[in-house]
Amino acid sequence: MVQDRSFxxxxxxxxxxxxxxxxxxxxxxxFIHVLAGSFTTTAELARRGFVLFPTEWSLTAYRYIFSxxxxxxxxxxxxxxxxxxxxxxxFISSLMAYGLSRRDLDGRRTIMFLVVFxxxxxxxxxxxxxxxxxxxLIDSYLALIIPFTINAFNLIILKNFFQNLxxxxxxxxxxxxxxxxxxxxxIVVPLSMPAIATISLFYAVTYWNTYLPAILYLNDTxxxxxxxxxxxxxxxxxxxxxxxxxxxxxxxxxSQSVKMAAIIxxxxxxxxxxxxxxxxxxxxxxxxxxxx
Amino acid sequence: xxxxxxESAPSVRTRMRSERMQxxxxxxxxxxxxxxxxxxxxxxxYIPMYGLIISFQDYKPHLxxxxxxxxxxxxxxxxxxxPMFWTIFKNTLLLFLLNILIFFPIPIxxxxxxxxxxxxxxxxxxxxxxYIPHFMSWVIIVxxxxxxxxxxxxxxxxxxxxxxxxxINFLMSEDWFRPIYILQVIWREAGWGTIIYLAAMAAxxxxxxxxxxMDGASRFRQVWHVTLPAIRSVIVVLLILKIGDVLELGFExxxxxxxxxxxxxxxxxxxxxxxxxxRQGQFSYSTAVGFFKSFVGLILVMMANxxxxxxxxxxxx
Numbered sequence: 160m161v162q163d164r165s166f167x168x169x170x171x172x173x174x175x176x177x178x179x180x181x182x183x184x185x186x187x188x189x190f191i192h193v194l195a196g197s198f199t200t201t202a203e204l205a206r207r208g209f210v211l212f213p214t215e216w217s218l219t220a221y222r223y224i225f226s227x228x229x230x231x232x233x234x235x236x237x238x239x240x241x242x243x244x245x246x247x248x249x250f251i252s253s254l255m256a257y258g259l260s261r262r263d264l265d266g267r268r269t270i271m272f273l274v275v276f277x278x279x280x281x282x283x284x285x286x287x288x289x290x291x292x293x294x295x296l297i298d299s300y301l302a303l304i305i306p307f308t309i310n311a312f313n314l315i316i317l318k319n320f321f322q323n324l325x326x327x328x329x330x331x332x333x334x335x336x337x338x339x340x341x342x343x344x345x346i347v348v349p350l351s352m353p354a355i356a357t358i359s360l361f362y363a364v365t366y367w368n369t370y371l372p373a374i375l376y377l378n379d380t381x382x383x384x385x386x387x388x389x390x391x392x393x394x395x396x397x398x399x400x401x402x403x404x405x406x407x408x409x410x411x412x413x414s415q416s417v418k419m420a421a422i423i424x425x426x427x428x429x430x431x432x433x434x435x436x437x438x439x440x441x442x443x444x445x446x447x448x449x450x451x
Numbered sequence: 452x453x454x455x456x457x458e459s460a461p462s463v464r465t466r467m468r469s470e471r472m473q474x475x476x477x478x479x480x481x482x483x484x485x486x487x488x489x490x491x492x493x494x495x496x497y498i499p500m501y502g503l504i505i506s507f508q509d510y511k512p513h514l515x516x517x518x519x520x521x522x523x524x525x526x527x528x529x530x531x532x533x534p535m536f537w538t539i540f541k542n543t544l545l546l547f548l549l550n551i552l553i554f555f556p557i558p559i560x561x562x563x564x565x566x567x568x569x570x571x572x573x574x575x576x577x578x579x580x581x582y583i584p585h586f587m588s589w590v591i592i593v594x595x596x597x598x599x600x601x602x603x604x605x606x607x608x609x610x611x612x613x614x615x616x617x618x619i620n621f622l623m624s625e626d627w628f629r630p631i632y633i634l635q636v637i638w639r640e641a642g643w644g645t646i647i648y649l650a651a652m653a654a655x656x657x658x659x660x661x662x663x664x665m666d667g668a669s670r671f672r673q674v675w676h677v678t679l680p681a682i683r684s685v686i687v688v689l690l691i692l693k694i695g696d697v698l699e700l701g702f703e704x705x706x707x708x709x710x711x712x713x714x715x716x717x718x719x720x721x722x723x724x725x726x727x728x729x730r731q732g733q734f735s736y737s738t739a740v741g742f743f744k745s746f747v748g749l750i751l752v753m754m755a756n757x758x759x760x761x762x763x764x765x766x767x768x
């Protein structure tokens with residue numbers, strides 16, 4: 160594209176760059192502040208206030224939160240839920256998406272309508288709770304996974320991706336004597352790795368971030384994922400919640416740096432997968448995803 | 452498969468039916484692939500919809516849906532006469548409006564700005580940074596804000612004190628609940644919201660800009676006459692989706708912000724359903740509250756969809 164080189168145009172570019180730098184800083188500064196604060200002492204936080212780089216490094220906060228096994232257990236629970244949940248969700252979602260992507264399937268439009276309708280209307284909290292309870296999932300890790308197996312949006316993205324693969328491949332595989340499962344696992348999955356990776360990471364992030372289902376379905380605090388533990392440390396223990404269920408020692412609110420360390424511990428795993436996410440959603444796996 | 456049409460010449464109808472049977476048979480593995488997912492939707496989406504009928508019952512857990520007594524519209528009647536109803540209705544509506552009027556335009560503006568730049572590395576860096584918060588849970592977002600806003604040692608209050616202002620109890624204030632809520636939404640979602648607009652803008656034919664430049668259009672006019680019309684349908688689709696989402700997604704977020712001091716402005720339908728239903732055990736009443744909310748949500752989306760079709764856009768559904 161020919162660039163407009165006039166003076167006014169350059170001023171505009173400079174202005175836009177300035178605004179975007181500001182936006183990026185506003186996005187990053189809270190993270191940096193929390194990260195720096197978690198590695199310093201409460202005394203320094205109190206003295207300097209706006210800490211973006213600690214002068215007094217300290218691991219006290221991390222030692223404190225790992226002195227009991229609460230957070231550690233929470234991390235293990237979250238890792239288990241995330242790994243198992245993502246595999247399960249991907250398996251069920253991609254099979255269904257592939258079935259629905261085949262144009263010669265009778266009833267495909269009806270099923271798609273049923274899927275899309277759940278995005279518009281749902282039974283809500285209490286009826287869903289009753290179903291989960293009837294299914295015997297209360298106080299089971301599975302309560303955080305099975306009721307969330309498929310995200311309709313992710314299903315549609317996968318379906319659209321499969322649908323846009325060249326049809327000739329399937330035909331030739333069929334002639335070679337492959338059945339539909341063979342076609343799916345040996346041809347479609349390897350060709351769809353960008354979409355599968357993206358959606359897996361979406362599911363993984365959702366499972367890692369899950370907390371409300373745990374509040375609804377898990378009374379057993381030993382099974383709590385790290386997100387609820389974080390909520391207990393930062394919000395409940397400070398007396399800022401409207402229901403303080405299941406928190407034992409609310410006597411002394413944790414110090415600022417302990418809270419910050421807890422935030423970092425719950426955030427780091429996401430930041431570790433972020434570069435992979437970043438790589439994939441640039442590839443246009445999301446394109447054309449809006450339309451059902 | 453017994454074929455009835457062996458002797459007589461097969462009518463078009465029976466032939467179509469037998470073709471269909473053949474197709475079903477040929478595709479039986481595909482159906483097998485769909486069944487687990489379909490079961491999920493039936494059990495965890497459609498059975499709860501059926502479960503909404505307990506809002507017309509006096510549901511008792513030990514009696515179940517079949518054994519509980521029918522009470523007609525009693526719970527809805529109670530809801531509309533509940534003094535709390537108008538409070539939560541107003542609170543939900545206000546958060547909805549904040550989302551549509553304040554949050555919604557921001558990703559469009561950000562995307563327009565990113566699209567104007569030719570510095571690819573700078574664009575990519577900014578994008579990488581502003582997408583990050585979308586992947587943080589609400590617990591993390593709210594925790595970060597709490598740590599920064601608290602009166603004992605929070606950075607914002609420290610700065611206020613440093614510049615000689617009085618400290619503000621942001622987290623327990625009715626006045627600050629809504630600003631904090633919408634700022635958190637913007638901080639988490641504004642960057643990620645640009646992704647689809649940027650994709651739509653990337654698909655615009657550069658010749659359109661050249662033609663506009665030939666006609667002497669300034670950069671602002673190019674945005675107005677080329678970029679915006681090109682992404683108009685994307686804007687409409689996302690607006691409709693947003694309208695459908697807002698009533699649903701507020702819960703995870705608001706639940707964390709709600710406390711005894713800001714209840715008057717922070718209590719929304721979902722938090723009320725949670726408190727009345729799961730904490731106080733009023734299953735039927737709270738289901739009626741939830742039913743009302745879902746119903747209003749459905750009507751809103753259908754209206755938005757209808758309007759967009761009326762104005763010549765495609766709509767979503």
